[in-house]
Amino acid sequence: MRQLALAVELSVAAIYHHFPDKNTLYLEAVRFAFSDKEQVFDQVWKSDGSAEEKLGRFIRALIEVMLEDRDFHRLMQREILEADPARMQLLAQGVFNNQFCLLMQLVAEMAPDQDSHLLATSVIGLAKYYIEYQPLLKNFPGWKPEHEKPEFIAMHITTLLLNSFKAKAA
Amino acid sequence: MRQLALAVELSVAAIYHHFPDKNTLYLEAVRFAFSDKEQVFDQVWKSDGSAEEKLGRFIRALIEVMLEDRDFHRLMQREILEADPARMQLLAQGVFNNQFCLLMQLVAEMAPDQDSHLLATSVIGLAKYYIEYQPLLKNFPGWKPEHEKPEFIAMHITTLLLNSFKAKAA
DNA sequence: GTCTATAGTTTGATAGAC
DNA sequence: GTCTATCAAACTATAGAC
Numbered sequence: 001m002r003q004l005a006l007a008v009e010l011s012v013a014a015i016y017h018h019f020p021d022k023n024t025l026y027l028e029a030v031r032f033a034f035s036d037k038e039q040v041f042d043q044v045w046k047s048d049g050s051a052e053e054k055l056g057r058f059i060r061a062l063i064e065v066m067l068e069d070r071d072f073h074r075l076m077q078r079e080i081l082e083a084d085p086a087r088m089q090l091l092a093q094g095v096f097n098n099q100f101c102l103l104m105q106l107v108a109e110m111a112p113d114q115d116s117h118l119l120a121t122s123v124i125g126l127a128k129y130y131i132e133y134q135p136l137l138k139n140f141p142g143w144k145p146e147h148e149k150p151e152f153i154a155m156h157i158t159t160l161l162l163n164s165f166k167a168k169a170a
Numbered sequence: 171m172r173q174l175a176l177a178v179e180l181s182v183a184a185i186y187h188h189f190p191d192k193n194t195l196y197l198e199a200v201r202f203a204f205s206d207k208e209q210v211f212d213q214v215w216k217s218d219g220s221a222e223e224k225l226g227r228f229i230r231a232l233i234e235v236m237l238e239d240r241d242f243h244r245l246m247q248r249e250i251l252e253a254d255p256a257r258m259q260l261l262a263q264g265v266f267n268n269q270f271c272l273l274m275q276l277v278a279e280m281a282p283d284q285d286s287h288l289l290a291t292s293v294i295g296l297a298k299y300y301i302e303y304q305p306l307l308k309n310f311p312g313w314k315p316e317h318e319k320p321e322f323i324a325m326h327i328t329t330l331l332l333n334s335f336k337a338k339a340a
Numbered sequence: 341g342t343c344t345a346t347a348g349t350t351t352g353a354t355a356g357a358c
Numbered sequence: 359g360t361c362t363a364t365c366a367a368a369c370t371a372t373a374g375a376c
Contacts (some may be wrong), residue, residue: 001351001352001353002350002351002352010359010360010361011360011361011362012352012353013353013354013355013359013360013361013362013363014359014360014361016352016353016354017359017360018359021352021353022351022352022353074251077247077250077251078251080247080302080303080305080306081244081247081248081251083305085305088305088306088308088309089309091306091309092306092308092309092310093309096306096310097309097310097311100310100311101310101311104311104312115312115314115326116312117307117310117311117312117313117314117317118317118326120312121299121300121303121307122296122299122326122327122330124299124303125295125296125298125299125300125303126292126295126296126299128295128299129291129292129294129295129296129298129299130291130295132250133250133291133294133295135250135253135255135258136250136258136261136262136266137287137291138258138262139258139259139261139262139263139267140262140266140267140270140271140287141267141270141271141274141287142274142285142286142287142290143287144285144287147287147288156285156288156292157292160292160331160334161330161334163333163334163335163336163337163338164330164331164333164334164337165333166333166337167333167334167336167337168333171369171370171371172368172369180341180342180343181342181343181344182370182371183341183342183343183344183345183371183372183373184341184342184343186370186371186372187341187342188341191370191371192370192371
């Protein structure tokens with residue numbers, strides 16, 4: 001609280017005037033951090049082109065959001081680590097549900113015979129891991145500077161998935 | 171420290187007799203938690219069969235290790251969240267390097283024309299996400315109880331990857 | 341090696357003046 | 359609405375007896 005007070009240039013007492021306790025403040029901060037992420041993806045869904053192109057753009061947007069807003073990303077990780085059931089429900093229904101459904105629809109279009117929940121999960125999982133584990137991955141053999149570039153990661157994930165769809169269809 | 175002392179049925183002072191400070195104790199605990207995970211994978215590499223079968227077994231083992239030892243998994247997540255560069259290097263070189271290299275070799279065998287570092291990362295990323303985000307994923311539409319079963323997740327990931335390799339080769 | 345007792349800080353939160 | 363001053367509890371770590 002003291003560090004926060006310093007950062008916002010207020011006293012601790014002043015913060016406690018606006019929030020009843022630390023936990024409530026934290027929850028409202030999480031809500032706020034997550035609230036403005038939706039619109040980044042909206043323009044992906046509004047854009048025209050094939051389903052394949054849309055998937056590519058979505059993955060690219062996902063990676064860029066996570067890379068450019070490190071605080072948002074770390075906050076989300078923290079919440080998942082905590083894994084409080086009530087808060088998970090809030091997060092799912094209040095924040096991510098809409099995007100997840102749109103992604104499920106998209107992959108269902110491309111691979112109608114597969115489990116779209118699992119596929120949507122795979123898309124997000126692939127993207128998240130590359131970002132989250134970058135500090136660790138750097139230390140493994142075979143790492144290249146390109147592996148940090150959003151467009152490079154996005155391209156790899158997109159072709160991986162599209163290849164998989166192609167094989168299944170054949 | 172008090173909670174730990176209670177758990178191990180010692181006084182705090184007795185713990186401080188064995189460890190110089192809290193951070194050193196934590197680091198040694200991390201080391202210990204990670205030390206006995208290698209052998210689970212060793213029998214996968216020793217088993218015979220095609221590369222495809224080995225990949226399937228590796229993914230299955232990965233998911234089972236993460237699911238059955240929740241503490242280990244949460245500890246790793248915590249470390250990654252912290253992302254201290256020195257500790258990442260320790261973790262990579264001292265713990266995971268061997269397994270990562272073996273996995274890279276395996277995927278290189280199946281998809282020689284692709285970036286094996288990226289592919290190995292994809293394998294782990296897919297597996298990790300399903301486990302880590304289960305509390306969140308449950309709240310999305312399309313979730314089924316099977317999505318929690320290790321063999322089901324392993325199967326999905328394995329076919330996804332094998333399909334992708336197949337398409338690339340064709 | 342283990343204990344009790346306690347030092348020295350930091351933490352979340354409040355009282356009361358302005 | 360903001361401040362200074364302060365409390366009570368919890369924290370890491372240590373001293374010293376056995």
